[in-house]
Each structure stands twice: as C-alpha cells, then as structure tokens.
Amino acid sequence: MTEAAVIVPVVLAGGQGTRLWPMSRAARPKQFLPLTGPTSLYQQTLLRVGDGSRYTAPIVVTNSEYRFLVAEQAQETGIVPAAVLLEPVARNTAAAIAAAALHAKAAFGADAVIHVLASDHAVVVDENYWWSVDAAAAAARAGRLVTFGITPTAPETGYGYIEAGADLGGGVKAVARFVEKPDRDNAEKMLAAGGYYWNSGTFMLGVESFLAEVQALAPDTYAAAEAAVDAAKADLDFIRLDEKSFAAAPNISVDYAIFEKSKAVALVPVTFSWSDLGAWDAVWKVSGKDAAGNVVINGNATLSNTSNSLVVSEKAHIAVEGLTDVAIVASEDAIYVGKLSEAQRVGPMVKALRANAATQGLTEIHRTAYRPWGGYSSVLNGERFQVKRLFVKPGKKLSLQKHHHRAEHWVVVTGTAEVTVDGKVSMLTENESIYLPLGCVHRLANPGKILLELIEVQTGSYLGEDDIIRIEDEFGRA
Structure with missing residues (x-):
C-alpha cells in the first residue's frame, strides 16, 4: 500500500448512551453489546475495517473506564489496534477526532486519510458501501472534508439532515446546509423534496486538510488536542x-466546530443499510422478524397472539400474550416495558431514574460487572453480607490486594483456583473453599485452561467496591 493510499480507521468508542436502557448503561454502553448478532457493535466496526489491503490497523478513541473492554473485544476479533487513545474527560467529537488526526499524522504520515467511524452503528456492508468508501477517500485526498449522507427511507425526526448542493463529480456533492433534527412535518417535506440525507456522523478526512481547518475554525480545540497528544503517556x-x-478543549461536536463552518465540506450520498440504533425501535427495524413481525433477542421468550413487538431478555423467560407494538427488555435487575413506536421516551425515563438516589445505580452499572480478568455478578445483598459469583478467565489473575472492612469466603464451583493469602499459596479445585480474614494480603488466579467460577461471601461493616487496596496489579491499577 502506497503512502497516498493509506486509510487509517478512527473508531470512536467512548460514548455513554443510555437510550437502549436497561441493557445499555454507563459502565457498559451499547457499543459493547451484541444487539444485532453474536458480536458487539464495536467488534462489528473493527471487522469492517479489517481489510489490510484497504486499511491500516485502527486507532480507537475511548475513555479510561472502557479501556479493558476495548482491548478485550478487539482481541476476540483478532484485530490489533494501532493505538488506543484514552480521553481523560469527555469533550465531544471535535477534540477526540482532532487528537486522533494528530496521532495518525505522526504515525502514518501527513498524506494519511482517516475514516472516522462510530462504534455503535449497525451497517450492512455491500458493494454500495465499498463504493462510498472509495469515493470519499478520493475526495479526501483532494482536500475535501467528506461526510457520508444516508439516503432517507422515512421522515425520521431523530437524525440531523444534510441538504446536498452541486454535483462535484465522482459521486461527491457539495453541501448546501446542515439541518437540525426536524419535527415530523419538516421531515416529511424534506423527504418529499429530495436532495436531503441523514447525517450519519461518519467522515473521511485527509489529516492535513482537516487539521488546517481545525486550526483555522476551532483554534482552542486544536491547541488543546495538540498539547494533549504531545504530553500523552503510554x-x-x-x-x-x-x-x-485535553480538559481545556471546548465541549463541542465536530459538526458544530468544523463542518458547519468549513468551505471544504463535501457529501457522499449512500444507499447502504445504516442505523445509529438510537432506540429500541431501531433495533427492531434492523433485526430479523417472524411472520407476525416480532423480534426476540437471546431467545428467552414465548409469544402468543403478539405482533410487531420486540422482546429482549438476558436471563428470565418472558411470556407475552395478546399485545402489539410493545418493547419488553429485561436485564438481570431491571425491566422496561413500553410502546415500541414510542421507544424514544426511554431517554426521559432514564433521566428520572438517574435523578433518584434509589434508582441511580440502575443507569450506571449492571448486576454483572466485567473486568480485564473476568468479572462478577451480584447474587444477594444484606446487612453486613454480600454474595457474588466470580469468574476468572484462563491464565488471568486479580490484583494482589487487601480490604480494611471485610472478610471473604471463596468456594470453587468449577475450574482450579490459585489462592495467595499472606504469602502462602494454595491450589483449590471444585467444591473446595478458603477463608480470607479481614486485612490479609491476597490474590486469586486461574492457572487452568477453563473458566474458573467461585462463590464469594463477603462479611463486614462496609462492602463497597472502593474498599480495595491494590498492592500489585498487571493491569496498571495499583
């Protein structure tokens, strides 16, 4: 691949959207969930840029809380990112893309083109998709800042629109204007008029031309991103x-900061199937349906006299009788039920849950929490005790740690556990247990080749996750 042909994928994976609550939460948002197949949306995005004849290894931009999710799910796809940039604070897309462009310029050269992709969109890859990528790349190499416009199929009010201008050749059009998310009446008028496209939020940008525009149109963003990259640490x-x-950067999207101001913006209209999966009705639309128009995800449902509905369940079996146009989404600890056609109303509901101290946690964390070594599920909570299920991946180990306020009992359910307590190492197998007294220095490891599962019983005056003093940690958390 010649220098002129280099396309560097930039995958934005730091969003904390909760419109797909209760499955999507701050600790594990929708990009890391398998909503449209066996792999997560983030993994699907990585696989889409996995062709080495067209792309370099990707640059992933995320926040620190998701770094191990990003790394682990990338490893499962077999795709090794060229870099994972960690945003220390959320500053929207302008600063994130500017930082990625600066890194790409240093790593791949000033002639590099970056293909900026959201990690939480559902895309059907076909010949039209690859045609649009090639057309956009050619325009980007000619100095254009290219945005992809999706040909609308309905008067959607949840998307911004782009009005196309003059034909620039090669499948590329000028941009007449950007249109904010419209009401239903204006959306219908734009659909009838033609020449309007949904704003997909994906871009193809030559790093030199893009950075020049950032420097000219958003100098504060450029200065902050440049300083953040220059002072970055491995x-x-x-x-x-x-x-x-990075915190000095304005909290602004790249659309507002650059694209709505720049004279170099161009549009590639596309016809491939695309959705930002912004609500549960969007998940229903892109999923395979039965003869009655129903979608069941995870298979844990029995439907009778039910039509045009969506049922998602992590564990519980859901039985639905005599309903139409409903969304039923059951996580381990919360259930959402509402009209499928009014799924956009999940957003205000999540805000209400977040504003209540009793329900705030339901918007932030799942009952099952994932860690770089495996994870844990909360089984039972009571006064001065807590029961968890721990699972540790083969070859992984937890940090060497101690607790000031709790003691723990571990019972091995499956696999082999290597347990260190105050320097003494013990090997435990199925049905064996060990006691960890308050204040002991301990570590749990899985030396085997199968998943290690344990039941952990915690007892003590305080059982919060922040009662951990890490002494050594292979994941840099000590």
Whole structure:
C-alpha cells in the first residue's frame, strides 16, 4: 500500500448512551453489546475495517473506564489496534477526532486519510458501501472534508439532515446546509423534496486538510488536542492523553466546530443499510422478524397472539400474550416495558431514574460487572453480607490486594483456583473453599485452561467496591 493510499480507521468508542436502557448503561454502553448478532457493535466496526489491503490497523478513541473492554473485544476479533487513545474527560467529537488526526499524522504520515467511524452503528456492508468508501477517500485526498449522507427511507425526526448542493463529480456533492433534527412535518417535506440525507456522523478526512481547518475554525480545540497528544503517556497498551491539556478543549461536536463552518465540506450520498440504533425501535427495524413481525433477542421468550413487538431478555423467560407494538427488555435487575413506536421516551425515563438516589445505580452499572480478568455478578445483598459469583478467565489473575472492612469466603464451583493469602499459596479445585480474614494480603488466579467460577461471601461493616487496596496489579491499577 502506497503512502497516498493509506486509510487509517478512527473508531470512536467512548460514548455513554443510555437510550437502549436497561441493557445499555454507563459502565457498559451499547457499543459493547451484541444487539444485532453474536458480536458487539464495536467488534462489528473493527471487522469492517479489517481489510489490510484497504486499511491500516485502527486507532480507537475511548475513555479510561472502557479501556479493558476495548482491548478485550478487539482481541476476540483478532484485530490489533494501532493505538488506543484514552480521553481523560469527555469533550465531544471535535477534540477526540482532532487528537486522533494528530496521532495518525505522526504515525502514518501527513498524506494519511482517516475514516472516522462510530462504534455503535449497525451497517450492512455491500458493494454500495465499498463504493462510498472509495469515493470519499478520493475526495479526501483532494482536500475535501467528506461526510457520508444516508439516503432517507422515512421522515425520521431523530437524525440531523444534510441538504446536498452541486454535483462535484465522482459521486461527491457539495453541501448546501446542515439541518437540525426536524419535527415530523419538516421531515416529511424534506423527504418529499429530495436532495436531503441523514447525517450519519461518519467522515473521511485527509489529516492535513482537516487539521488546517481545525486550526483555522476551532483554534482552542486544536491547541488543546495538540498539547494533549504531545504530553500523552503510554500506559500498558494504551496512550493516555494529557488530562490538563485535553480538559481545556471546548465541549463541542465536530459538526458544530468544523463542518458547519468549513468551505471544504463535501457529501457522499449512500444507499447502504445504516442505523445509529438510537432506540429500541431501531433495533427492531434492523433485526430479523417472524411472520407476525416480532423480534426476540437471546431467545428467552414465548409469544402468543403478539405482533410487531420486540422482546429482549438476558436471563428470565418472558411470556407475552395478546399485545402489539410493545418493547419488553429485561436485564438481570431491571425491566422496561413500553410502546415500541414510542421507544424514544426511554431517554426521559432514564433521566428520572438517574435523578433518584434509589434508582441511580440502575443507569450506571449492571448486576454483572466485567473486568480485564473476568468479572462478577451480584447474587444477594444484606446487612453486613454480600454474595457474588466470580469468574476468572484462563491464565488471568486479580490484583494482589487487601480490604480494611471485610472478610471473604471463596468456594470453587468449577475450574482450579490459585489462592495467595499472606504469602502462602494454595491450589483449590471444585467444591473446595478458603477463608480470607479481614486485612490479609491476597490474590486469586486461574492457572487452568477453563473458566474458573467461585462463590464469594463477603462479611463486614462496609462492602463497597472502593474498599480495595491494590498492592500489585498487571493491569496498571495499583
């Protein structure tokens, strides 16, 4: 691949959207969930840019809380990112893309073109998709800042629109204007008029031309991103952008900061199937349906006299009788039931849950929490005790740690556990247990080749996750 042909994928994976609550939460948002197949949306995005004849290895931009999810799910696809940039604070897309472009310029050269992709969109890859990529790349190499416009199929009010201007050749059009998310009446008028496209939020940008526009149109964003990249530090396989510098960037999207101001913007209209999966009705639309128009995800449902509905369940079996146009979504600890056609109303409901101290946690964390070594599920909570299921991946180990306020009992259910307590190492197998007294220095490891599962019983005056003093940790958390 010649220097002129280099396309560097930039995958934005830091969003904390909760419109697909209760499945999508702050600790594990929708990009990391398998909503349209066996792999997550983030993994599907990585696989889409996995062709080495067209792309370099991707640059992933995410926040620090998701770094191990990003790395683990990338490893499962077999795709190794060229870099994972960690945003120390959320500053919307302008600063994130500017930082990625600066890194791409340093790593791949000034002639590089970046293909900016959201990690939480559902895309059907076909000949039209690849045609649009090639057309956009050619325009980007000619100095254009290219946005992809999706040919609308309905008067959607949840998307911004782009009005196309003059034909520039090669499948590329000028941009007449950007249109904010319209009401239903205006959306219908634009659909009838033609020449309007949904704003997909994906871009093809030559790093030199894009950075020149950022410097000219959003100098504060450019200065903050440049300083954050220059002062970035390596942390394991990640690159931490400098917090003080990055925090100085305005909290603004690349659309507002650059695209609505620049004279170099161009549009590639596309016809491939695309959805930002912004609500549960969007998930229903892109999923395979039965003869009655129903979608069941995870298979845990029995439907009778039910039509045009969506049922999602992590564990519980859902039985639905005599309903139409409903969305029923059951996580381990919360259930959402509403009209499928009014799924956009999940957003206000999540805001209400977040505003109540009793329900705030339901918007932030799942009952099952994932960690780089495996994870844990909450089984039972009571006064001064807590029961969890721990699972540790083969070859992984937890940090060497101690607790000030709790003691623990571990019972091995499956696999082999290597347990260190105050320097003494014990090997435990199925049905064996061990006691960890308050204040002991301990570590759990899985030396085997199968998943290690344990039941953990915690007892003590305080059982919060922040009662952990890490002494050594292979994931850089000590």
